[in-house]
Amino acid sequence: ALPSAPDSRLARQLAFILEIDKLKSVLRRSVLADGSRQENDAEHSWHLAMMAIVLGEYADEEVDTGRVLRMLLVHDLVEIYAGDTFLYDPAEAAEQEARERAAADQLFPRLPRDQAVQLRSLWEEFEARRTPDARFARALDRVQPLILNYATGGGSWQTHGVRAEDVLAHQRVISEGSHALWEYVSQLVGDAVRRGYLAA
Amino acid sequence: ALPSAPDSRLARQLAFILEIDKLKSVLRRSVLADGSRQENDAEHSWHLAMMAIVLGEYADEEVDTGRVLRMLLVHDLVEIYAGDTFLYDPAEAAEQEARERAAADQLFPRLPRDQAVQLRSLWEEFEARRTPDARFARALDRVQPLILNYATGGGSWQTHGVRAEDVLAHQRVISEGSHALWEYVSQLVGDAVRRGYLAA
Numbered sequence: 379a380l381p382s383a384p385d386s387r388l389a390r391q392l393a394f395i396l397e398i399d400k401l402k403s404v405l406r407r408s409v410l411a412d413g414s415r416q417e418n419d420a421e422h423s424w425h426l427a428m429m430a431i432v433l434g435e436y437a438d439e440e441v442d443t444g445r446v447l448r449m450l451l452v453h454d455l456v457e458i459y460a461g462d463t464f465l466y467d468p469a470e471a472a473e474q475e476a477r478e479r480a481a482a483d484q485l486f487p488r489l490p491r492d493q494a495v496q497l498r499s500l501w502e503e504f505e506a507r508r509t510p511d512a513r514f515a516r517a518l519d520r521v522q523p524l525i526l527n528y529a530t531g532g533g534s535w536q537t538h539g540v541r542a543e544d545v546l547a548h549q550r551v552i553s554e555g556s557h558a559l560w561e562y563v564s565q566l567v568g569d570a571v572r573r574g575y576l577a578a
Numbered sequence: 579a580l581p582s583a584p585d586s587r588l589a590r591q592l593a594f595i596l597e598i599d600k601l602k603s604v605l606r607r608s609v610l611a612d613g614s615r616q617e618n619d620a621e622h623s624w625h626l627a628m629m630a631i632v633l634g635e636y637a638d639e640e641v642d643t644g645r646v647l648r649m650l651l652v653h654d655l656v657e658i659y660a661g662d663t664f665l666y667d668p669a670e671a672a673e674q675e676a677r678e679r680a681a682a683d684q685l686f687p688r689l690p691r692d693q694a695v696q697l698r699s700l701w702e703e704f705e706a707r708r709t710p711d712a713r714f715a716r717a718l719d720r721v722q723p724l725i726l727n728y729a730t731g732g733g734s735w736q737t738h739g740v741r742a743e744d745v746l747a748h749q750r751v752i753s754e755g756s757h758a759l760w761e762y763v764s765q766l767v768g769d770a771v772r773r774g775y776l777a778a
């Protein structure tokens with residue numbers, strides 16, 4: 379714990395900042411581009427935010443980059459308590475929603491009430507995929523592991539026996555946010571099959 | 579390398595996104611709050627961005643949170659080639675500027691020209707500390723390792739023999755961005771000395 383702040387609002391905020399340090403220890407299935415180790419959720423979130431800065435022009439609808447950044451920075455926080463869910467495992471995915479809601483109930487109220495409401499609603503918006511900002515943010519969240527898997531010659535596709543049709547079915551979400559990125563991903567998947575990184 | 583994009587602008591942007599994956603392997607002196615391992619620059623950058631979202635109200639001047647976020651996400655990219663510099667080592671700090679400029683020359687031109695200029699100028703702004711956004715971003719960059727050091731009962735202060743007067747002298751930068759955070763940090767340092775986390 380940190381020393382208590384004179385102001386109890388600041389104390390709550392700093393305790394939250396310290397608590398979310400745990401996101402750095404939530405491991406994902408993807409490995410880094412150099413294959414050295416698994417990626418964690420905190421560095422993944424940073425990478426997505428950089429993608430929002432660099433690839434913003436490919437959003438199909440008009441987006442507010444500042445909001446997309448905030449959404450991406452916050453979107454995986456619930457995994458501190460809920461853990462990472464592997465997209466291609468139907469059993470895990472089925473109970474994911476309930477587990478993540480419980481985690482959100484546990485995490486966000488640590489903040490002062492106004493901020494708890496703001497951050498939770500950004501997370502809900504990301505999950506619901508009903509706004510242009512959320513659709514673009516979700517597209518980036520799906521593109522990033524494909525790039526890492528390709529760069530490592532198969533990565534988590536190989537370790538978990540994922541096939542091209544699974545990738546294309548699950549990653550259709552990308553086309554809701556960016557046609558240009560979806561087109562690129564379709565090509566990347568075809569190329570990955572030809573090179574033997576991904577099973578046809 | 580990634581499969582070539584039909585559009586060479588997109589190809590450059592994706593190659594940049596892949597290149598900066600290396601930030602996840604640049605280790606800092608700070609350890610995580612649970613003491614398990616050293617922190618890397620990518621997760622550090624994410625943590626700072628979260629601090630900008632949660633602690634924005636403590637900036638002394640009016641700041642544009644979206645710009646502060648972009649600045650923090652980008653500020654350590656040059657360390658991919660220049661490495662992390664330890665603040666309390668005068669020899670390292672002296673040659674840091676030249677090394678980081680060379681790294682910036684190597685990194686940013688990988689992007690399309692308009693974006694190379696934008697990102698480099700955000701980094702220059704952060705370094706120069708002449709705007710409210712940069713002063714606040716720099717303050718957060720200094721507060722974060724203090725929190726981790728305190729949480730781990732001394733962390734990199736102990737490993738590197740740093741004393742309270744060094745911390746207060748080097749961290750004065752915080753007071754240029756936020757008096758509230760500077761006041762909190764002064765108290766944290768006093769408390770750290772009393773608990774034996776930091777040498778007087």
Ligand SMILES: [Ca+2]
Nearest residue numbers: 622653654719
């Ligand atoms: Ca930094």
